Amino acid sequence: MKSLRYLDLSQNNLAGDVPRGLGALSNLTYFSLGLNNFSGVLSKDHFAGLVNLEYLNLSLNSLKLDFSEDWSSDSITTSIKDRELNYTHESTKHIVLIDMSSNSFTGYIPKKLSLLKGLRSLNLSNNQISGPIPDDIGVLRELESLDLSYNYLRGEIPSSLSDISFLSCLNLSYNDLSGTIPSGQQLQTLNNQYMYIGNPGLCGPPLLNNCSMNGTNPNFSQEHEGGRSSLYLSMSTGFVMGLWTVFCAMLFMKTWRIAYFQLLDQLYDKVYVQVAISKAAFLRKRGDEET
Structure with missing residues (x-):
């Protein structure tokens, strides 16, 4: 079905592995398998041919994916957007929504995520993703919603996050983040402490704990x-x-x-x-x- 553009199999009782053949639907723009019982391990082959994809929803399944192993050289963003590894703005502008929440994903957030210049919503919450938030996440200037809650992310919140002028929904709660919350203008407009709760090492507004009182300012x-x-x-x-x-x-x-x-x-x-x-x-x- 090479001409298929819209595929929604969400909210069923489908189980088993995700067929690799779905990755050959090159004209697919809308792809949703959310709220099913899919299991197994995802690989690059599942996304290799989805070069026109705009909406991807794999949430609320039991899928496994290790960014740090199978995706170290060719990340999910590479496979989704360009089979020939030609990293241009034109080849990565299409996809606008990725929802992979509530699965069993592990590893680090791919640094090549920054290639998706047109991305507006990213939800990787409720997984087992570790490591830091990529420093260059601020290049996703079209991003409106970012949810990385309930993972094992560590390190500081990148200051570049405050450069995303359209960001209106942010959730970094229940991780292991530390340091001072960036004070950029866009983050100050959100001004919601619940975006950061569950990170004992974080300090600064809008949280009540002062950085100088929790040891973040040794001087x-x-x-x-x-x-x-x-x-x-x-x-x-x-x-x-x-x-x-x-x-x-x-x-x-x-x-x-x-x-x-x-x-x-x-x-x-x-x-x-x-x-x-x-x-x-x-x-x-x-x-x-x-x-």
Whole structure:
């Protein structure tokens, strides 16, 4: 069926492997196998001939794909868009949506993903993808929705992400990302802390935890600890100096010693009298109660 352009088999109970022959449908623009029970391992052959594809949905299956093994030299973006490996803007502008969420994909996000210049929506959530987010993800200037949540991504959020001016939906939650959240203008317009929750190492707006308080700013922490130590040292030194001043004054000045001990005697007498009166009143009250 070389002329087939639209193929939607989603929301059925289809199972087993995805046929490799589907990759020969060169005129296919819409391809959806979402919400089925497909399993098995995807390879480059599944996408080799889909050079006109615009919409790809493989979500909510049990498919496996390891980007770091079979896709290291010819990534999924290469196979989808150009069988002859001619990386031009014309050969990669067609595809606008990729949804591969809720599968068993592993490995790193392919760096050649940046070849899909016309991509508007990318969803790789709820997989087992690890490694960093590609630094050049910001070249996807048409991207409107990016969902990489519930994976094992690590490292910092690339600052180039703030260069995507059309980005209106972003979800990086529940990964292992760390560092300061980029402060680009586009990311500030989103201003939703739920996009980043589940990443204990992240800090900065819109999250409430300050970068200087979770150890991401070691210089500040060192200065803060140094200032605290200096304060404690100054207080201890002042106390010792004051104590020695009083001791020396008492030692060399007789009138001060006399006045000091007289004061102690007076205080002792007052306390003794007060205790004696309180004791007598207590015994008198107790005797009255017994009678």
